[in-house]
Amino acid sequence: MSQQQMLKALAQSSSSQGKLIDELEKFAGDPLPSNLVNDYEKQQPFVMVAMVNPDNLQALDELKNILRHRGLILQRLVITQEDYQHLINYYLEEQTKKDAAAAKKAEQKELELESGFFESADLEDAADETGVEDIAKSLSEAEDAPVIKAVNVILVKALTEGVSDIHVEPQEEFIQIRMRKDGVLQEYFRFPKKVIPAITSRFKIIANLDIAERRQAQDGRIRKVFKGRTIDFRVNSLPSRYGEKIVLRILDSSSTQLGLDKLITDQETLALVRETAGRPFGLILVTGPTGSGKSTSLYSILAERNDPGINISTAEDPIEYALPGITQCQVIREKDLTFASILRAFLRQDPDVLLVGETRDKETAKTAIEAALTGHLVLTTLHTNDAAGAIARLDEMGVESFMVSAALLGVVAQRLMRRVCSQCRIEYKPEPDEFRRYGLVPSQEEDFTYYRANTIPVEERESLAERGELCRKCNGIGYKGRVGVYEFMKITERLQTLITQRAPTEQIKEAAVEEGMKPLLQYSLNLVREGHTTFEEVERVTFTDSGLEAEMKRLAKQNLICKCCNAELEPEWVECPYCMTPRFE
Incomplete structure (x- = not known):
């Protein structure tokens, strides 16, 4: 039958007999799980379903099973494949228009999350007794009010707690919600498997x-x-054994205060970074693992350089902070808008300062260095463990060493450590072995005050909170907020020579320390001495064998460690009392 005949038959079979339904979208609904059926018009308690093959038993059983749970009765109507395809195409076109309109409306109308959802979320209403994952059922349940409220609860909790990441992790018997607060994952919710x-x-x-x-x-x-x-x-979904894992990275520019002086506590390091960032041209690298604050450091440099007389452009993926007066471009790989292609376009737009969100390949690295060599200040990031490792990383990418030595101004390596809670921290005196573990001389640490975190076990926090004995600032965690750890390697003539000669990373690092660089471990130990953090955080974040080796070499050069037996020496000793090795030779 033709489309018009089908419409007449459908209209005559409904309660509005004789009335021709001209608007197809009135009864073109969401496709059901089977590809052969489409729900056109629902007249309680009947559902009229147009089918190309009404004798498809599998489709009929599936339909009846779905409708039975809703108290509905199936009525069939036969149509041709041509009419069916025409209606589906019409529906998809209309749905695309509706989705576009809805998206535009959603952008115009800001959706406010209300913390009142905490009281009303009840996931029991979203039960799936069959245990079968059905796409249509998942879509239906995902729109149920309890599920919407539950997801809003998760988002509101994350924003209230000030976390950086949300992990939605399906397990064998439940789904757990963990959040990364101050760099550490903690479990916040656990919901039923169904x-x-x-x-x-x-x-x-x-x-x-x-x-x-x-x-x-x-x-x-x-x-x-x-x-x-x-x-x-920023959302990423990944198939896993028990369902899709969802991870959300929170980008809240309003909660971040930009400015190098708000990030770098060491005044000597701060002055070096500022002096280097004020240069008219050259390359500055910021290195560190994901979530170590690299973007904040880059934006802080841009904020200090931002001036009406300077043209600043950035290529980012994604754009994390909106900075007034700066041209910011989003990477779109599907459109071949990559870091390298954006950077090449910037070079034709009279730039002064350029930021490349991340250098991932040889093309981007070479383009950035060429820009730095032609009179522009270029800022970018790399994933390396320390500042000296950035040189080897560029070499692995295939960038010529002479270009790196000529363009590179400095490398910032950084980490984030948790601040020990100032309200409940516990003062203590570390044992000599604890000092020695971090390369410290116990006799030189007597004038400093050390703290450990007053971390309360999770199972005890609720009872302490009920009695009003839980720290109100950190809620028994022992830490509140984070502090940055920085290692700045300024490229001197000596380092330029080593880079050109493709010297090993350890040799470059040793030379950088001799030229005045404070390694990450030394910087973090200074934070412990100042009462900002603890030895436990140093162990978790910055303590490495290579870092300890660099610290031991630094101390040895001060002649406070015996070069023969590694024993600690007093400043007034002229030789080691344990092995009789002369201190000054």
């Missing part, structure tokens, strides 16, 4: 991910408004 599909689907829906795609990783983005602040969430 709601795994609904919760993961809800996150995918609001991040504009394909809910039907469960075999490939996907990237998306969420934007919300919380207490007047616009918050971006």
Whole structure:
């Protein structure tokens, strides 16, 4: 039958007999799980379903099973494959228009998250008794109010706690929600196994991910408004054994204070970084693992250089902070808009300062160095463990050593350590062996005050809170906030020579220390002496064999460590009392 005949038959079979339904979108609904059926018009308690093959028993059983749970009765209507395809195409076109309109409306209307959802979220209503993951059912349940409230609870909790990442992790018997606060993952929620599909689907829906795609990783983005602040969430989904794991990175520019003096506590390091960042041309690298604050450091340099007389342009993926007066470009790999291509375009736009979010390949690295050599200040990041390692990383990318030595001004390596809570920290005197473990001389540490964190076991915090005995600042964690650890390697003539000669990383690092660089371990130990953090945090974040070796070499050069037996020496001793080795030779 033709499309018009089918419409007449459908209209005559409904309660509005004789009335021709001209607007197809009135009864073109979401496709059901089977590819052969489409729900056109629902007249309680009947559902009229147009089918190309009404004798498809598998499709009929699936339909009846779905409708039975909703108290509905199936009625069939036969149509041709041509009419079916025409209606589906029409529906998809209309749905695309509706989705585009809805997306535009959503952008214009900021969605406010309310903390009141904490009281009303009840996941029991989202139960899936069958235990079967059905895409249509997941989509339906993901739109249920309890699931929406639960996801909002998770987002609000994350924003209230000031976490950096949210991990939605399906397990064998439950789904756990962990959040990274001050660099450490902590569990916040645990929900029943039966709601795994609904919760993961809800996150995918609001991040504009394909809910039907469960075999490939996907990237998306969420934007919300919380207490007047616009918050971006960078979302990634990944198939795992028990369901899709969702990880959200929170990008809250309003909570970050830009400025090098707000980040770097050591005045000597601060002065060196500022002096180098004020140069008119050259390359500055910022290195460190993911989540170590590299972007904040780069933006702080830009904030201090930002001036009406300077043209600053950035290539980012994603754009994390909006800076007034600066041209910021988003990388779009699908459109061949990469770091390298954006950087080449910038060079034709009379730039002064350029920022490249990350140098990942030889093309980007060479383009950045060429820009630095032609009169521009270029800032970019690398993933290396320390400042000296950046040289080897560029060499691995295939960048010529003479170009690196000519362009490079300095390398900043950094980490983030938790601040010990100033309200409940515990003063103590470390044992001599603890000092020696970090390359410290006990006799020289007597004038400093050391603290350890007053960390309360998780199972005891609730009872202490009820009695009002829990620290209100850190809630029993022992730490509150983070402090940066920085290692700045300024490129001197000696280092330029070593780079050109392709010297080993350890030789470059040793030379940098002799030229005045404070290694990460030394910087972090100074933070311990100043009462900002603890030895436990040093152990967790910056303590490495190579770092300890560099610190021991530094102390040995001060003649406070015996070069023969590594025993600690007093400043007034002229020889080691243990092995009789002369101190000055």
